[in-house]
């Protein structure tokens with residue numbers, strides 16, 4: 001089984017696919033956002049640095065991000081990982097190649113979850129989230145809550161994400177795609193990139209992903 005680097009624009013269903021991969025194949029899901037939050041609660045040099053940067057409103061820099069990934073991957077050595085939210089810049093991608101080398105070059109595939117801007121917006125528009133972290137979409141049969149407006153998992157009331165409006169969405173989407181262009185090219189040149197069309201049923205997408213993560 002291959003390790004996975006998930007690259008996806010907003011609303012591509014990254015969370016849902018990660019969840020399926022964890023459940024069926026036991027991947028360790030590593031979300032950069034979670035790692036940063038987790039580390040910032042620790043009283044370590046790294047934790048305090050992240051806390052300081054977050055308090056200042058500064059973006060956490062590339063080297064720090066790479067350090068976090070290195071630490072995490074070393075701590076789960078031997079297990080398969082599914083990386084989400086990293087690399088975000090071409091510099092991170094280059095540095096990450098060195099981390100993988102240190103780890104003995106584990107086999108991996110880069111999955112790019114592809115959907116059009118219009119499809120992405122339609123999803124964003126129907127997206128509801130719960131404070132427990134679970135997200136839903138009223139326009140998607142597979143992602144609808146069982147009871148309208150209520151979280152299946154914890155029963156709390158669902159809310160719309162505050163930045164889920166057309167204008168901020170377009171800005172976010174285009175910025176993200178611009179950043180991805182170089183990263184995708186980098187992995188494509190190494191024959192590591194697999195593009196998956198995600199404007200389809202969740203399980204159809206998952207089956208396609210399954211085909212490429214299995215070792216030849």
Ligand SMILES: [Zn+2]
Nearest residue numbers: 130132151154
């Ligand atoms: Zn919930």
